[in-house]
Ligand SMILES: Nc1ncnc2c1ncn2[C@@H]1O[C@H](COP(=O)(O)OP(=O)(O)OP(=O)(O)O)[C@@H](O)[C@H]1O
């Protein structure tokens with residue numbers, strides 16, 4: 001433990017800084033080859049580092065050294081000081097030398113003995129294994145992950161089935177709250193990104209088309225690509241960053257606070273209580289957001305066309321001519337599927353969260369990354385399907 | 392990290408002074424016009440019903456939350472007004488363990504204790520390791536160095552938090568319910584450690600606890616808070632309070648009257 005000679009006066013903070021210091025004197029080799037020194041004053045976490053560096057300059061030399069320190073005037077030693085004596089002794093002994101503490105008071109000796117017992121290294125190295133082991137572990141983790149995912153899909157499906165059979169069991173209040181955070185609060189960013197993308201795409205495509213005098217086809221190009229492809233895709237990616245992440249963080253925090261355990265032991269189903277309202281909100285809001293996105297991208301296109309000197313009427317004509325209701329249904333269906341993927345993966349990652357704040361961060365990151373990957377893969381599948389069925 | 396010789400206990404000026412402190416959250420006032428002093432080497436225990444503001448008072452004393460009125464002086468310096476290095480020096484002078492432990496989940500137990508040593512001292516690594524291991528051994532956690540906090544039991548988290556609070560050998564320790572979740576034996580060991588530190592080295596303790604056993608074992612002074620009064624109802628030696636208190640709340644608290652429980656809940660609903 002610590003050890004104090006009770007001669008410190010006044011409250012701390014009133015005393016000048018230098019009074020809180022140790023004094024090391026001597027430390028010259030004497031006739032018999034030993035080093036003698038006197039240590040007095042106060043040794044605590046703030047100045048032990050300095051003493052260590054000074055002593056180490058002596059003790060670090062090669063060859064056996066006998067270091068004799070007179071500590072009878074030492075007033076205060078804390079754990080760091082005790083650590084210093086123990087470490088110094090070990091360093092010297094490993095080279096055949098020795099540390100002798102002269103004039104040790106009883107308390108100090110007792111404290112040192114106790115410290116030696118308490119601070120003994122219990123080496124428990126954390127092995128990370130060799131490369132094969134790590135590959136094996138990684139593969140195992142991957143398959144666990146896949147298995148978990150499949151399990152969650154089943155859980156979600158059964159939870160949804162029950163909820164749809166008994167709509168009164170759905171927590172509608174949570175549903176509306178989530179509609180607000182997923183949908184209403186996202187409108188502004190969706191509007192902004194939609195407008196900018198419409199503006200940029202039509203401007204960039206207007207330049208080459210102008211060489212053929214075909215600028216008016218910008219309207220068709222923009223309309224089709226936004227409604228069928230970019231609208232659902234970009235909206236879903238924004239959703240993954242906003243809501244997928246927040247689902248994962250929310251559920252993950254609940255998990256580490258044992259709130260999910262509490263639900264389970266009350267016999268309540270976390271899927272019904274937490275996942276269903278979130279998923280439903282995502283599924284209702286994403287197609288709406290996609291429509292907002294498409295609308296504002298077309299507004300962006302209109303701004304470009306107007307500035308190129310085309311009347312608004314012909315722009316609108318071109319858009320309505322090229323984009324049919326079928327295309328819109330197509331796009332909105334895609335966006336519905338994306339919302340299931342993004343919302344689902346957000347909730348899964350949240351429920352899978354390990355322990356600690358770090359795990360919540362990992363779950364959130366993973367929700368966004370796997371959400372975006374899933375969206376991209378699904379979009380490819382849609383492209384193939386639509387092509388095969390000539391839609 | 393400041394000196395605490397035994398002889399200056401109770402003779403010098405108080406180590407902590409709380410003057411006219413009013414504290415609350417938003418519109419709600421929890422503590423009103425509280426005055427108290429803590430002297431060096433003293434073990435002071437806050438008692439009171441759940442939700443009466445013990446943790447709030449503790450958070451005010453360590454400068455975590457701004458008071459609505461009044462001030463807290465630690466070794467004569469206003470902790471809420473201090474800035475920069477002065478504030479850092481005051482903060483390094485005491486250790487705190489929180490009601491929930493508040494260990495850093497991404498660090499191992501040993502790394503949790505090492506963190507203040509790494510950030511606030513210039514000790515070489517070998518010495519830091521020794522000090523951290525010793526602190527863990529003191530609270531009975533030798534052998535759990537490489538565990539993550541999530542792998543510990545509730546009581547072990549508490550003890551690890553105390554080890555971390557002691558890492559810099561501070562002169563004052565603030566402990567919020569250190570023995571909640573500990574078995575009687577471990578709890579008694581913790582009491583022994585606290586007594587040892589206080590009597591042997593003049594360390595000062597401000598402790599929130601509900602364990603009457605440890606109150607009688609270690610407290611120099613008990614400060615009883617009440618939700619109804621929004622402040623201190625009584626203070627003094629625990630045995631004195633138990634035997635001679637006139638205040639019904641204090642009596643109930645020490646004698647486990649059922650009416651005490653009802654009173655607290657009545658207070659809660661009326662508040
Ligand atoms: N962050 C906060 N925001 C708002 N109110 C709070 C906050 N923390 C505490 N309170 C309120 O302040 C009051 C006192 O809380 P405090 O945590 O100090 O109680 P306590 O005495 O420590 O109780 P316990 O013994 O249960 O820990 C309570 O009524 C609580 O509702």
Ligand SMILES: [Mg+2]
Nearest residue numbers: 445446490567
């Ligand atoms: Mg509390």
